[in-house]
Amino acid sequence: MNPSRSVQAAVICVVMGAALCTEIIGIHALFGAFLAGAIMPETSGFRHKLSVRVENFSSVLLLPLFFVFTGLRTQVGLLNDAQGWLTCLLIIAVATAGKLGGSAIPARLTGMSWRESLQLGALMNTRGLMELIALNLGYDLGILTPRIFTMLVIMALVTTMLTGPLLTLFGRKQSVLVPSPSAV
Numbered sequence: 001m002n003p004s005r006s007v008q009a010a011v012i013c014v015v016m017g018a019a020l021c022t023e024i025i026g027i028h029a030l031f032g033a034f035l036a037g038a039i040m041p042e043t044s045g046f047r048h049k050l051s052v053r054v055e056n057f058s059s060v061l062l063l064p065l066f067f068v069f070t071g072l073r074t075q076v077g078l079l080n081d082a083q084g085w086l087t088c089l090l091i092i093a094v095a096t097a098g099k100l101g102g103s104a105i106p107a108r109l110t111g112m113s114w115r116e117s118l119q120l121g122a123l124m125n126t127r128g129l130m131e132l133i134a135l136n137l138g139y140d141l142g143i144l145t146p147r148i149f150t151m152l153v154i155m156a157l158v159t160t161m162l163t164g165p166l167l168t169l170f171g172r173k174q175s176v177l178v179p180s181p182s183a184v
Contacts, residue, residue, distance in 0.1 A: 003050050011040065011050060028137055070132050070153060073139065078147045079154075088151040092158050099124040099159065100166070118170040128160035 003011070015036040022032030040047045079085055104121035108114060135152050138144040144152065 003046065003053060008050065008053060012054075028140065030133070030137065066132075070136060073136070073146075074150050074153045075146055076150060076154070078150050084147065084151070088154055091151050092155045095155050095159050096125065096162060099127075115170055119167055122163055122166035122170055125159040125163040125166065128156040131156040 015033050018032035018036035019029035020032070022035075023029040040050065079088060100118070100121035102121070103124045104114075104117040107117035107120045112120070132153065135144065135149060135156065139146075139149045
């Protein structure tokens with residue numbers, strides 16, 4: 001049986017209350033909401049049923065609002081010189097190599113083929129949403145300057161967009177030259 005609307009409303013209130021409490025004590029609201037979600041009971045698949053019901057609301061309304069919020073905070077105009085863009089490109093290269101190598105090398109050491117290992121590494125580039133959450137937290141806490149925040153948001157977008165082309169590149173089988181029967 002799916003959670004009723006009143007149960008859903010109660011759960012949303014608990015999540016918002018936990019977020020408010022952690023914000024008041026000086027910890028980001030995200031952590032309170034996470035903890036409230038973590039303590040939801042698993043009895044009779046309650047947590048799963050609830051997440052399915054809340055997923056539509058969050059993916060249709062909240063996720064686009066989060067992307068808009070992040071986009072409005074990103075000031076690409078701060079990268080107004082060659083040094084800024086070169087630094088941004090360096091950050092993208094290091095992030096891509098780190099994600100790709102940090103996944104592909106251990107995967108290879110555990111027995112996967114190089115092709116499969118590189119594909120796994122390419123899939124690690126899809127973690128842009130988690131990066132954006134962490135970047136917004138860092139920006140809110142004053143850890144990141146607006147210029148660095150912008151560079152890192154661009155990095156998150158570019159590495160996420162690189163996933164498809166990298167998977168295609170690493171998914172190609174090496175063509176083996178086989179002589180045709182007429183040549184034999």
